[in-house]
Amino acid sequence: MDIRKELADRKSLVDSWLKDAIPNVDPYAEILGKAMEHSLMAGGKRLRPILLYETMKMLGADPEQGKNVALALEMIHTFTLIHDDLPCMDDDDFRRGVPTCHKVFGEDIAVLAGDALVFAAFSLVSQENKTIPAATTVAVIGDIAKAIGPRGVIGGQVVDILSEGKQPTEDLLSYIHNHKTADLIRVSIQCGARLANADSATMDLLEKYATHLGLAFQITDDILDVEGEEDVLGKPVGSDEASGKMTYPALLGMQAAKERAEDEIANAELELSKLVGFDVRFFAGLCDFILRRAY
Amino acid sequence: MDIRKELADRKSLVDSWLKDAIPNVDPYAEILGKAMEHSLMAGGKRLRPILLYETMKMLGADPEQGKNVALALEMIHTFTLIHDDLPCMDDDDFRRGVPTCHKVFGEDIAVLAGDALVFAAFSLVSQENKTIPAATTVAVIGDIAKAIGPRGVIGGQVVDILSEGKQPTEDLLSYIHNHKTADLIRVSIQCGARLANADSATMDLLEKYATHLGLAFQITDDILDVEGEEDVLGKPVGSDEASGKMTYPALLGMQAAKERAEDEIANAELELSKLVGFDVRFFAGLCDFILRRAY
Numbered sequence: 001m002d003i004r005k006e007l008a009d010r011k012s013l014v015d016s017w018l019k020d021a022i023p024n025v026d027p028y029a030e031i032l033g034k035a036m037e038h039s040l041m042a043g044g045k046r047l048r049p050i051l052l053y054e055t056m057k058m059l060g061a062d063p064e065q066g067k068n069v070a071l072a073l074e075m076i077h078t079f080t081l082i083h084d085d086l087p088c089m090d091d092d093d094f095r096r097g098v099p100t101c102h103k104v105f106g107e108d109i110a111v112l113a114g115d116a117l118v119f120a121a122f123s124l125v126s127q128e129n130k131t132i133p134a135a136t137t138v139a140v141i142g143d144i145a146k147a148i149g150p151r152g153v154i155g156g157q158v159v160d161i162l163s164e165g166k167q168p169t170e171d172l173l174s175y176i177h178n179h180k181t182a183d184l185i186r187v188s189i190q191c192g193a194r195l196a197n198a199d200s201a202t203m204d205l206l207e208k209y210a211t212h213l214g215l216a217f218q219i220t221d222d223i224l225d226v227e228g229e230e231d232v233l234g235k236p237v238g239s240d241e242a243s244g245k246m247t248y249p250a251l252l253g254m255q256a257a258k259e260r261a262e263d264e265i266a267n268a269e270l271e272l273s274k275l276v277g278f279d280v281r282f283f284a285g286l287c288d289f290i291l292r293r294a295y
Numbered sequence: 296m297d298i299r300k301e302l303a304d305r306k307s308l309v310d311s312w313l314k315d316a317i318p319n320v321d322p323y324a325e326i327l328g329k330a331m332e333h334s335l336m337a338g339g340k341r342l343r344p345i346l347l348y349e350t351m352k353m354l355g356a357d358p359e360q361g362k363n364v365a366l367a368l369e370m371i372h373t374f375t376l377i378h379d380d381l382p383c384m385d386d387d388d389f390r391r392g393v394p395t396c397h398k399v400f401g402e403d404i405a406v407l408a409g410d411a412l413v414f415a416a417f418s419l420v421s422q423e424n425k426t427i428p429a430a431t432t433v434a435v436i437g438d439i440a441k442a443i444g445p446r447g448v449i450g451g452q453v454v455d456i457l458s459e460g461k462q463p464t465e466d467l468l469s470y471i472h473n474h475k476t477a478d479l480i481r482v483s484i485q486c487g488a489r490l491a492n493a494d495s496a497t498m499d500l501l502e503k504y505a506t507h508l509g510l511a512f513q514i515t516d517d518i519l520d521v522e523g524e525e526d527v528l529g530k531p532v533g534s535d536e537a538s539g540k541m542t543y544p545a546l547l548g549m550q551a552a553k554e555r556a557e558d559e560i561a562n563a564e565l566e567l568s569k570l571v572g573f574d575v576r577f578f579a580g581l582c583d584f585i586l587r588r589a590y
Contacts, residue, residue: 028470029450031457036445083410088402107383108456111406115378118413119444126437134429141436142421147413150331154407155324161403162326175323220310 003285007045010053014046014070021071035113036103036120039078042096043234045295047217048073048188054282055192055206065131066227067076068194069140073188074120076144079121079185080153082114090243097234132195140191147187156180165244168251176246181221182214205275209283212268216290219261222247224294226254231294265291296578302340307441309341310367316366318415329417330400330408334373337391338529340590342485343368344511349577350487350501360426361490363433367416368483371439374416375448377409384456385538392529404446427490435486442482451475460539463546471541476516477509500570504578505576507563511585514556517542519589521549560586 018040025033049070056063085092085100086107102110111139125141145154156179163172189210193203224233225240226249240247248257265287272280272287313335320328344365351358380387380395381402388398397405420436441447451474458467484505488498519528520535521544535542543552560582567575567582 023445025445026470027452028457028467029445032445032450032453079410083406086403086406088406108381109453111378111381111383112453112456115374115410116445116449118410119440119447119449121440122417122436122445123440126433126440132358132466134433138421138429138432138436141417142432145414145416145418149418150318150320150324150327150411152414154411154414155321155327158327158404158407160323161407162323172323175321212385 001285002280003282003289006282007050007289008284010050013047014049014053015041015050015108017067017071018046018074021124023123026107031105031109032113032116035101035109036117038098038104039082039095039101040075040117042098044074044078044096046074046125048077048184051185051188051210052192055189056196058278058280059193059196059198059202060280061196062131063192065129066192068127068129069125069191069195072125072144073116073184073191075121075124076148077114077184079114079117080148080157082117084112084157086110089157090239092235092239094235094266113253114291134285136197137196140194143187143194147190148182150209152183152187153181155185160246161274163246164245168246173246173251174250177215177248182211185214185217186210187235196271199266202275205271209268209271209275210272212264213286216264216268216287219248219257220290220293222249223254223257225262228294234295261291296580298577298584301577301580301583304343305345305383306341309344309348309369310336312344312366313361313369316419318418326400326404327408329410330396330404331412333393334377334390334396334408335370335412335527336551337393339369339373339391343372343479346483347487347490348482350484351491353573353575353577354488354491354493354497355371356425356491358487360424361487363419363422364486367420367439368479368486370412370416370419372441372479374409374412375443375452377405377412378450381405383446384452386532387530387534389530397421431457431489431492432585435489438482438489442478442485445471447474447478447482447566448476451478458541461541463541465546466586467544468541468543472510472513472543473506476513477506478510480509497570500566504563504566504570507559507566508581508585509565511556511559511582512541514552514559515585515588517544518549518556520550523589557587 022037022040052066052070052073056066081095082101084090085095086102092100094100101113148154156176160176160180189206193206221239225237228237230237234293248260268287272283292295317332317335343561347361348358351361376390377396379385380390381397387395396408404463443449451471455471455475481502484501488501517535520532523532525532543555547555563582567578
């Protein structure tokens with residue numbers, strides 16, 4: 001399987017879905033719509049909706065039925081990026097190769113565009129879908145809310161901010177990576193499994209796979225912030241060190257950080273090998289892609 | 296009916312519920328928990344959860360079954376206050392008689408505390424409740440997401456910000472008040488009606504009542520910002536004029552603004568009079584309370 005081609009194909013599909021799903025605004029609030037669209041359509045790998053899509057597909061469900069949840073995950077991911085980039089947080093000027101939301105629309109509109117994407121996301125998920133039982137939709141909403149909330153992505157972001165400039169420790173770094181990054185990757189796969197009505201053993205294996213994949217993803221992100229190329233990444237390199245971020249290269253050194261990413265991917269592959277009876281090629285290819293990724 | 300006593304009793308109940316529902320955080324993110332608690336427990340009238348409670352009670356449902364949704368509405372209301380108060384928005388130092396979230400915890404933590412309350416709210420609503428059908432929970436989530444999202448409260452806040460310092464117009468002001476304030480009041484009553492399984496005619500009347508009540512609430516808020524007493528209000532007066540906010544006193548003058556509030560209350564009472572067969576005393580008392588409120 002050519003994983004890069006698969007990812008590009010899926011990204012095109014998600015991009016076309018997203019284009020039709022930019023949340024509507026009233027004429028007076030036109031700038032809010034533009035700000036949401038700016039950040040939503042700035043590009044990105046669309047990894048989270050793709051994970052949901054491919055999970056449903058692998059488990060034999062129709063992935064088109066997961067469209068609203070897939071789009072909601074990308075909207076929520078974009079919300080986290082907009083708020084993370086704010087001057088009072090990471091104060092980043094570029095993201096996905098374009099100026100960040102607050103650079104274009106101002107800090108006030110950026111905060112509100114992030115907020116609005118969250119409610120637009122939950123509005124999408126709650127839309128009627130005759131093929132998905134309401135109880136499943138409620139469970140998916142609960143999964144997402146927990147994964148992002150105070151003990152999830154947002155908790156991770158808080159600890160990431162508090163840790164700036166401090167001596168890195170394994171415990172703190174593991175907390176940050178698990179929550180700030182892996183939680184959203186994990187819940188994307190978890191929601192796909194829920195929508196496909198997976199049994200609890202399958203769900204459990206997939207969640208473990210996703211957690212290892214998510215950790216590897218963040219470690220390679222840390223590595224790319226040191227060794228990546230700006231024009232491929234779409235954002236400046238070296239920003240983690242400049243702002244004293246806690247990262248694996250800072251904790252362990254570059255060589256050991258790379259080995260840690262390889263270990264996480266090996267663990268992900270181990271979980272995948274226990275998933276008998278499904279075509280796991282996409283998810284195996286993804287392991288390979290993440291280890292070698294340049295963006 | 297002594298509406299002030301009723302409101303005080305209900306507020307005590309909501310406060311005790313809230314105390315037990317402060318979202319949990321992990322030890323590393325302790326400050327996030329403190330920031331959420333600071334703003335959630337800073338007081339406030341608890342009007343939105345009370346509206347849900349009283350709607351369910353009036354319609355013959357057990358209001359205790361609406362507890363999670365009631366708390367979610369207060370969490371989301373608190374989220375809007377935290378973000379509205381940010382330096383990049385209204386830059387307010389006091390709210391409900393105590394320093395605003397960002398004054399105590401910093402702007403970064405305040406943004407994230409607001410964000411976290413939203414996800415904590417949706418997590419609460421999605422919790423299993425055997426007496427509420429999953430389809431009703433999905434509908435309630437959809438109602439809330441739409442009422443707050445880009446065409447709701449957040450759209451209203453965007454237009455409120457954009458309108459600062461501009462010549463007030465009836466259209467713009469009506470948009471701001473309808474969305475920034477009335478939408479959340481309306482959806483509190485709407486969710487109560489949904490949870491009580493109200494028919495569509497009752498729902499419709501209640502929504503109209505709620506919209507007029509919400510508009511009156513915001514007009515009296517504007518009036519109190521001119522004529523209120525700081526120690527009763529818990530925030531400085533005169534801030535609307537200082538920041539060039541679009542308000543009814545600014546558009547119409549004080550006397551006509553007071554008449555407009557009376558008109559909205561008269562319209563709310565008219566809708567209430569069409570609601571036959573229910574004990575509407577609480578909702579009638581509320582009309583009176585809002586016209587005479589000092590905080």
